[in-house]
Amino acid sequence: MASKGKISIIGSGLIGRNWAMLFASVGYNISLFDIDESRIDDALVDIKQQLNSLESKNLLRGSLNAEQQFSLIDKCISMEECLRNSIYCQECVFEKLELKVQVFQQIDKYVDDKTVLASSTSCLLPSSFSANLNHKSQVIVAHPVNPAYYIPLVELVPAPWTDEKVVARTRELMTEIGQKSVTLKKEIEGFLVNRVQYSILNECYRLIAGDYVSVEDIDSVMCDGLGLRYAFMGPWETAHLNANGMKEYFEKYSKGIYDVSKTFGEIPKMEGATADHIANELTSRIPLEKLNERRKWREERLIAITQLKKTLDKH
Amino acid sequence: MASKGKISIIGSGLIGRNWAMLFASVGYNISLFDIDESRIDDALVDIKQQLNSLESKNLLRGSLNAEQQFSLIDKCISMEECLRNSIYCQECVFEKLELKVQVFQQIDKYVDDKTVLASSTSCLLPSSFSANLNHKSQVIVAHPVNPAYYIPLVELVPAPWTDEKVVARTRELMTEIGQKSVTLKKEIEGFLVNRVQYSILNECYRLIAGDYVSVEDIDSVMCDGLGLRYAFMGPWETAHLNANGMKEYFEKYSKGIYDVSKTFGEIPKMEGATADHIANELTSRIPLEKLNERRKWREERLIAITQLKKTLDKH
Numbered sequence: 001m002a003s004k005g006k007i008s009i010i011g012s013g014l015i016g017r018n019w020a021m022l023f024a025s026v027g028y029n030i031s032l033f034d035i036d037e038s039r040i041d042d043a044l045v046d047i048k049q050q051l052n053s054l055e056s057k058n059l060l061r062g063s064l065n066a067e068q069q070f071s072l073i074d075k076c077i078s079m080e081e082c083l084r085n086s087i088y089c090q091e092c093v094f095e096k097l098e099l100k101v102q103v104f105q106q107i108d109k110y111v112d113d114k115t116v117l118a119s120s121t122s123c124l125l126p127s128s129f130s131a132n133l134n135h136k137s138q139v140i141v142a143h144p145v146n147p148a149y150y151i152p153l154v155e156l157v158p159a160p161w162t163d164e165k166v167v168a169r170t171r172e173l174m175t176e177i178g179q180k181s182v183t184l185k186k187e188i189e190g191f192l193v194n195r196v197q198y199s200i201l202n203e204c205y206r207l208i209a210g211d212y213v214s215v216e217d218i219d220s221v222m223c224d225g226l227g228l229r230y231a232f233m234g235p236w237e238t239a240h241l242n243a244n245g246m247k248e249y250f251e252k253y254s255k256g257i258y259d260v261s262k263t264f265g266e267i268p269k270m271e272g273a274t275a276d277h278i279a280n281e282l283t284s285r286i287p288l289e290k291l292n293e294r295r296k297w298r299e300e301r302l303i304a305i306t307q308l309k310k311t312l313d314k315h
Numbered sequence: 316m317a318s319k320g321k322i323s324i325i326g327s328g329l330i331g332r333n334w335a336m337l338f339a340s341v342g343y344n345i346s347l348f349d350i351d352e353s354r355i356d357d358a359l360v361d362i363k364q365q366l367n368s369l370e371s372k373n374l375l376r377g378s379l380n381a382e383q384q385f386s387l388i389d390k391c392i393s394m395e396e397c398l399r400n401s402i403y404c405q406e407c408v409f410e411k412l413e414l415k416v417q418v419f420q421q422i423d424k425y426v427d428d429k430t431v432l433a434s435s436t437s438c439l440l441p442s443s444f445s446a447n448l449n450h451k452s453q454v455i456v457a458h459p460v461n462p463a464y465y466i467p468l469v470e471l472v473p474a475p476w477t478d479e480k481v482v483a484r485t486r487e488l489m490t491e492i493g494q495k496s497v498t499l500k501k502e503i504e505g506f507l508v509n510r511v512q513y514s515i516l517n518e519c520y521r522l523i524a525g526d527y528v529s530v531e532d533i534d535s536v537m538c539d540g541l542g543l544r545y546a547f548m549g550p551w552e553t554a555h556l557n558a559n560g561m562k563e564y565f566e567k568y569s570k571g572i573y574d575v576s577k578t579f580g581e582i583p584k585m586e587g588a589t590a591d592h593i594a595n596e597l598t599s600r601i602p603l604e605k606l607n608e609r610r611k612w613r614e615e616r617l618i619a620i621t622q623l624k625k626t627l628d629k630h
Contacts, residue, residue: 123571145540146557153540180539182532190575192528192536195518198572199579200550203514213507217497219549221507224495225460225468227549230542232616234534235515236597241610242461245603246594254585256438257513260505264514267576270569279561282551288560295556301547301627308623312616 003029008082008115010034010103011092012043015120018148019090020073021047022177025062030073033082040075047073054149059303061149061178083110088173090142091119100129108133116166116173118142122194125187126159137163140170143191144179150302152180155191206265209274215281231305318344323397323430325349325418326407327358330435333463334405335388336362337492340377345388348397355390362388369464374618376464376493398425403488405457407435415444423448431481431488433457437509440502441474452478455485458506459494465617467495470506521580524589530596546620 007023009016012034020030020043034040048070055066062069076082083089089111093103100121107117117139119126130139141157148154154174158167167183174181184191190198204218229238236246243249268274286294319342324331327349335345335358349355366381375381391397398404404426408418415436422432432454434441445454456472463469469489473482482498489496499506505513519533544553551561558564583589601609 151540151543153536155536180535182528182535182539184527186527188522188525188527189578192522192533193540194575195522195579196515196533196536196541197550198576199514199518200511201554201572202576203510204550207503207507207510210503212499212501212503213497215551218507218511219551220495220497221468221470221511222545222549223547223552224497225466225508226511227542227545227547228466228617228620229613230537231546231620232538232542232613234537234542235512235519236530236534236593237538237601237609239516240597240601241606241613245606246597250585250590250594254590257516258582258584260509261513261517261582263504264510264582267573267579269573270565275565275569278551279565282555282561286552286555291556291560294552298544298547298556301624302543304623304627305543305546305620308619309616312619 005029005087006031006085008033008086008089009092010079010082010089010107012040013092015144015148016092017043017047018144019092019120021051021069021149022061022179024069024072025064026177027062027064028072031076031082031086032073033076033079037077040077044073044075079106080110083107083115086111086115088116089118091117095121095123097124097128100124104129104133104139108135111135111138113138116140116169118170120144123190125189126157126162127187130159136161138166140166141191142170142174143193145193147299147302150299150306152178153193154179154181155184155193156181157184157187157191159187202267203264205268205270205274208278209268215278216285232309320344320402321346321400323348323401323404324407325394325397325404325422327355328407330459330463331407332358332362333459334407334435336365336384336464337376337494339384339387340379341492342377342379343387346391346397346401347388348391348394352392355392359388359390394421395425398422398430401426401430403431403433405433405435410436410438412439412443415439419444419448419454423450426450426453428453431455431484433485435459438505440504441472441477442502445474451476453481455481456506457485457489458508460508462614462617463494465614465621467493468508469494469496470499470508471496472499472502472506474502517582518579520583520585520589523593524583530593531600
């Protein structure tokens, strides 16, 4: 089996493991690095188990079998060695600015002018940890959504100095591993996923704070209503279809949307009595010791809907 | 077959037809009224066709067959007769305040003290069209989401003077016909569904206006990312699972959410160059003459996910 090239994963936590599996699924060689050797060993045990379990459930991605995919993933205890001849590096360390700065400074030392330097961060602007790097034009954020093995979305966020070719190369790679990338034209706080999530959370928080509705009912608005459509189409296409096209939608509803939106009120600080109330309601609905069971419940459904969408799109 | 009681539908458009089918599916007698007799005839032809088509695809709701369900739906050309001995009236006329006021004034004349008077409005506050009615304590909004035969959500909105028993009775009825109701404790502009939708649209609009992303990519953030989770769980449960419970989520992320949200900017007026750009992008992606085809594409998927959820929940 000829290698397609080498990909470096820096950080062997949940996100690093997911990335390793995604890249191995199409035949890349993975070099998995962590600062603590025992964590890499743990990660490899877990990855092997996951790949075997996926294979037994017929959910393994790619055309290689679990053993072949696992054999592509190597443990690496030196960052220099991990990055040598690497075509793409995916950084997956903790979400602390100082740590990212430090890790990227190290990465910077060991790469050539061609390696794409991607960060998995969900919240740090790429400019914040790449400004002083020699290879700063190679830095990009590639932020996945958990669990990435089942949710295709990856948002790509360039820094102001990121080379357009790096963006294009990352986009190609995401397509190759079967993920769906969206590209920000420039960086912005929260990127896209969190800005949309926070818009929803803010309004849902205010509706609870104003005693308009229960926490459970607001969740139901999404999963028994809007969410069923959103699994298949975004907010703009939904609007386009709900009127005779988007032009008519704006003509009919823009004023009403504005008038309703004017009543939204301030951005809430999510702390104090309302936050406690929400946390208590959720904890009585799903106690902390049941969280893992519920996460499995969710994973089962994410797998099912991913397969459903594939099946429907084939027809 | 003993009748379960009579339900009046005022207005025979798409929403009225959907309600008629939902109530008939569990055995209620439906009296379908419209101001224009020929529109009722058209509606009945369409309903019959829909029921037969649903039956042939094994998608018919309830335990009665299509013929039995259709036989429960009667045409009625007098509002007085339509409302006589009715236990529940669902108003489905156009979304114009003056029209709703006028229709509810007529309804008010012909009902007794027990009939629930529900409006399908998506945007008019129940207080705005019921203030001067004799039976104003019987008025409630029961707003479905289109297409209601496949999307279970119905939001119930009481006016300040709505009797608590009317709310409870409507909630029971929604459960009986297999819909999932959520209850507002008091009325608010846009109710829940539209407030959540508008929160999303506002931020997505600003992201386009600021040239951060394409219309297609913002849609993809939802349907390839967030929407897959939202088909099964709302924003609060999602957050509860993404941390070790909601308490930890607030502790970890409240400040970050607030900081990002402060950058959202003003509520946009959805008009002018950005609105045109969005409309043009959508129209080139899905031309107006393809809207119906795409609506069918969506319906097919809504049916599939509704069935998938039922199957998964049975295990």
